[in-house]
Amino acid sequence: MPSNSSAMKQLFCLSKPQLTVEHLPDLTDKIIIVTGSNTGLGKEITQALYSKNARVYMMTRSEIKTKEAIESVKTNNPSSKGDFHYIHLDLSNLITMKSSVDQFLQRKQTLHLLYNNVGVGYAEKDSKT
Secondary structure, eight states: OOOHHHHHHHHHTOSOOSSOGGGSOOOTTOEEEEETOSSHHHHHHHHHHHHTTOEEEEEESOHHHHHHHHHHHHHHOTTOOOEEEEEEOOTTOHHHHHHHHHHHHHTTOOOOEEEOOOOOSOOOTTOOO
16 A cells, blocks of 8 residues: 555655656567557557557547547657557447457467557446447
8 A cells, every 4th residue: 555645646746757658668560459549548558659669550449530540649759660550449349349350360460569448438228348
């Protein structure tokens, strides 16, 4: 359990973060999947990885929003040597999930890192995911 001073520092952000994007190593030739990567935290994770030259597979429901996110990240990181790939993924539809996985596997890539960043913002009564 953190000490009271540690908790207070974290609560009021009185200390500098211990881990930042600058601490990440070069990710050239690393293949990373980020789910839910076109907005919010997923987009920020994607931006950090891309800035370190990663090959990022963005797995999301909306191709349009993902293309907009890609352009934004590229604009903010013009010197990156990374690249992006979009694969449709809708975790609320179990039937299409296998297709998404198969699309990645067909590329015969080694996956180095997976960020499962998808959350359910709403759920219908008696729904299952």
